[in-house]
Amino acid sequence: MTAADPHQGGPVRSTCPYCGVGCGVLLRPDGAGGLGVEGDPDHPANRGRLCSKGLALAETIGLDDRLLAPRVDGHDTDWDTALPHVADRFRETIAEHGPDSVAFYVSGQMLTEDYYVANKLMKGFIGSANIDTNSRLCMASTVAGHKRAFGTDTVPGTYDDLDQADLIVLTGSNLAWCHPVLHQRILAARKRRGTKIVVIDPRRTATCDAADLHLALAPGSDVALFNGLLAAIHDQGAVDRDYARHVDGLDAALAAAGSDRPEHLTGLPAAELQRFYDLWIRTDKVVTVFSQGVNQSSSGTDKVNAILNGHLATGRIGRPGMGPFSVTGQPNAMGGREVGGLANQLACHLDIENPDHRRAVREFWGAPAIAATPGLKAVDMFRAVGRGEIKALWIIHSNPAVTMPDADAVRAAIAGCDFVAVSDVTANTDTARLAHVLLPAAAWGEKDGTVTNSDRTISRQRAALPPPGQARPDWQIIAGVARRMGWRDAFDYTAPVEIFREYAGLSRISGLMGRDFDISGLATLRDIDYAAMAPVRWPVTAQRQGGRFFADGRFFTETGRANMLPVRHRAPAANPDRRHPYRLNTGRLRDQWHTMTRSAKSPRLSAHRPEPFCEIHPEDATALGIAPAGLVELSSPHGRAILRALITTDVGKGELFAPMHWTGETAPSARIDALVAPATDPVSGQPESKAAVVAARPYAATWYAFAVSAAPMTPDAPYWSRARTRSGWRAELAGTEAPADWEAQARALFGLPDAAVQAVTDPARGHHRFAFHDGDRLLAALFVAPEPVLAGRDYLATVPGTDAPEAITGRAPADRPDPGPVVCSCFDVGINTILAAIETQGLHSVDQIGAALQAGTNCGSCRPELATLIARATAPAEAAE
Ligand SMILES: Nc1nc2c(c(=O)[nH]1)N[C@H]1C(S)=C(S)[C@@H](COP(=O)(O)OP(=O)(O)OC[C@H]3O[C@@H](n4cnc5c(=O)[nH]c(N)nc54)[C@H](O)[C@@H]3O)O[C@H]1N2
Ligand SMILES: Nc1nc2c(c(=O)[nH]1)N[C@H]1C(S)=C(S)[C@@H](COP(=O)(O)OP(=O)(O)OC[C@H]3O[C@@H](n4cnc5c(=O)[nH]c(N)nc54)[C@H](O)[C@@H]3O)O[C@H]1N2
Ligand code: SF4
Ligand SMILES: [Mo]
Secondary structure, three states, X not given: OOOOOOOOOOOEEEEOOOOOOOOEEEEEEOOOOOEEEEEOOOOOOOOXXXXXXXXXXXXXXXXXXXXXXXEEOOEEOOHHHHXXXXXXXXXXXXXXXXXXXXXXXXXXXXXXXXXXXXXXXHHHHHOOOOEEEHHHHOOHHHHHHHHHHHOOOOOOOOOHHHHHOOEEEEEOOOHHHHOHHHHHHHHHHHHHHOOEEEEEOXXXXXXXXXXXXXXXXXXXXXXXXXHHHHHHHHHOOOOOOOHHHHEEOHXXXXXXXXXXXXXXXXXXXXXXXXXXXXXXXXXXXXXEEEOHHHHOOOOHHHHHHXXXXXXXXXXXXXXXXXEEEEOOOOOOHHHHHHHOOOOOEOHHHOEOOOHHHHHHHHHHHOOOOOOOOOOOOHHHHHHHHHOOOOOEEEEEOOOHHHHOOOHHHHHHHHHHOOEEEEEEOEOOOOOHHHOOEEEXXXXXXXXXXXXXXXXXXXXXXXXXXXXXXXOEOHHHHHHHHHHHOOOOHHHOOOOHHHHHHHHHHHHHHHHHOOOOOOOHHHOOOOHHHHHHOOOEEOOEOOOOEOOOOOOOOOOOOOOOOEEOXXXXXXXXXXXXXXXXXXXXXXXXXOOOOOOOOOHHHOHHHHOOOOOOEEEEOHHHHHHHOOOOOOEEEEEOOOOEEXXXXXXXXXXXXXXXXXXXXXXOOOOHHHOHHHOOOOOEOOOOOOEOOOOEEEEEEEOOOXXXXXXXXXXXXXXXXXXXXXXXXXOEEEEEEEEOOOOOOHHHXXXXXXXXXXXXXXXXXXXXXXEEEEEEEEOOEEEEEEEEEOOOOOOXXXXXXXXXXXXXXXXXXXXXXXXXXXXXXXXXXXXXXXXXXXXXXXXXXXXOOHHHHHHHHOOOOOOOOOHHHHHHHHHHHHHHXXXXX
């Protein structure tokens, strides 16, 4: 069932399924279920480069936890049972309660063809707009900001602008970790032309290591900062009067900007702000890259428009090396915006509120109905589920029980819904566990279609492996349900190329109605053209292909002019108070992807940060009595969490940061969205995922434990987290009540009722160590202490399956020092190894580390961290000079 490969006999050309950079990959199936993965040198996004996640893809395709058959009410079945069952439940619900009593929650990780079919079914055939996507949590503020300013959701520039800029401003973006290949591309350009880099982020991140200036603004104060810029542009006479003919609202925007006091609201010294403003104003070629620090805010849309205002006022848009640049998160976040995955738009950038657009889409589809009003946005959708108003829900390619704000309430809402279908590749997710019907989806590597990346480049994903068991591509599952709901002809697709052609055909109408999104040039692709399709940037029409928008001053508004919006600073929805004195920021780690269902299968990726944590400023930690490596308990009006404390000045006083990745499967007390309030931006409906308010205190554990095991463990403790290792698993545990019989506890944890044990226990001091063996093979080991366990963790993680007679000591033997947590995941180099080499070999640069240890010489994702290690190791000496 693998795709016809255009390069016969050669590798299959596909696209990485993680971030919106959209890197091309070359896949070489080994014939035994495995895959060789390397960067595609011909893909315009990455030119052969991959980051740590892309390079570890082969470690994530194992079938061990895959969902292999449709499952109805807990029983495996076949498609001929499952599809009619889902169709009947939706049809009955609609017949009894109307089309708005059902909903789909979909994802920016679906392929365009999957997405198109889901949207068509809901908006045109069911006749409701209750289809929303996790892009609501991700791109909605950018979409709304673009539409307010440009009339359409248009990204004006391309990646080439990053190579050609003289100043790159990264705001609310940890590009080094979240779009690593773009980050590397910027660093390469900087080497050539000396590009200046400014990072705007309340937190010090890996991205700051390469920055000329880091503005650690007060959380949520971006509007004030960019209003200050606009005022300075005006004061310094830098408004482009010529371009201003193409722009409405300049005066009102200036008036609004002038009334915000940036130095007061951002908490930044006036001199630092001035330095940034001066640099911006005197550099013609400026690109402002923005991401979730901007979007995920109750003033996210205003933040976007504040950024766009500066570029519109100076005419720095749509020309080489300049423009606002929203980087997309998911591999097809952009494609989802194009096909109309959001509840408030139609396909191909057509508007649901526009009767002409509605009529055109309906006619094109030959649809019995067309949604006339916007549907429920994600937060409202799950609220309606909780109230029992949505009675049938289909969740596709997302894990909202973990990633929605107020996640415990969302989990409860899904659990209480009359009918829930979930399409996923595994049954082991917090959301899938709540489903009545589970539908096994074909995973990345097994399916065909297209995705659009951050710079509008459409790339093919191609299958290199057969789908296992009964797994099917998402478009096929959705079309199968649609046909069984009675719409046979409209969903009679036999291959993704048919869907793509239809979609490209619809975009012709969009183009004719004056919209930006037009790929009609692809509407007549033959099957073999689609099979061989090379990356192509939209628009693709008879007249034009790719390129930039707006340098000509023509916009997609009714007037044809752009809008500058008058925006004013607004504080985040909730502010710290006596009961909840801390501001909780959340986000991503370099080597994990969202809820870890794929990335955590890779031992390499899991070694970077094997445990959830909370960054806290040293003064706050001292005031709270939180010790290094202790546990911290966070609580908000919505939920609580227990995390490992990571004491660092990377976060400001009163501010905390925790990653979003852990779940009921990997660390049930670290579901961070349980704490996040469902506050949303009034325009975009995007939740404020980065500015919850919480209380913090030490978690009063009386025992702590560290465990390694060759086989999976089933931890049972108030705090636990687990991660894969090359030799099996590792886990951290803690609790307030110590079990009476530690050996019995260990045997239960490891599922080893009878294995031979070596034990060293000191009950009076609360210290226990157990090593379980099968002959001379270590099976598992547990280390317990009344304080955070001191053990050679990263060494111990390697020993299950070996003889390791010394494992019981919990320490690495002298000839095999503990490497420490992995920094370079390509070559598996730990922090201790690097620090030792810096010291003993007197290394002074990232390149020297590369020469000595290989670290950082492959994908480059760890180079920012290596730079930090060098800086920290050499700082004291420099300070003493
Ligand atoms: N490794 C990895 N890469 C990913 C993903 C992943 O899961 N893992 N996910 C992908 C997806 S879907 C997305 S959307 C992108 C997200 O990519 P990014 O947006 O770069 O990532 P985040 O870590 O969510 O947040 C970015 C930064 O916003 C900062 N921030 C918080 N509040 C504010 C504020 O008020 N103002 C400003 N200016 N900054 C603030 C945070 O401190 C954080 O460093 O990453 C994509 N890439
Ligand atoms: N606190 C906080 N919360 C956040 C964010 C944050 O920064 N902070 N970021 C938000 C953002 S930007 C995003 S994008 C969301 C992401 O949140 P989600 O989309 O909920 O997270 P994922 O883990 O990517 O979920 C994808 C699911 O699809 C499944 N899957 C994988 N491949 C396939 C396939 O081919 N077909 C199907 N049907 N399923 C598949 C995976 O196993 C997984 O269960 O989280 C949001 N939530
Ligand atoms: S930067 Fe990394 S995660 Fe993003 S598409 Fe490229 S290889 Fe994949
Ligand atoms: Mo995202």
